[in-house]
Amino acid sequence: MGAARGQAGRATSRVRGIRVVARVPAVLCIVIVTAAATARSTVLSAGLYRSALDDEHAYDRLYDRVLVDPAIAPVTRDLLGRLLGPEAAITSKT
DSSP: OHHHHHHHHHHHHHHHHHHHHHHHHHHHHHHHHHHHHHHHHTTTOHHHHHHHHHHTTHHHHIIIIITTOGGGHHHHHHHHTTSSSOHHHHHSOO
8 A cells, every 4th residue: 555655646746747847838938929029019119219219309309419519520520521412401400
């Protein structure tokens, strides 16, 4: 009788071990699928970046603050020097 209980106990603990080992990949898959879905709906969404740039008025800031900043004028002139046309026309918003 004691040997039968010992074998049943080992079988039960073996089944528990298999269940635990089977849960690890299942949880890992759920985490990966959730992360991929989140990334697809946010990080990979062009609309997210468009709305963020619109909310911060980035286009207006570029022309109103960045391109006319005297501290970066040499860099701006260097970069704009490669474009055809006068600097004033290129840096104006119209």
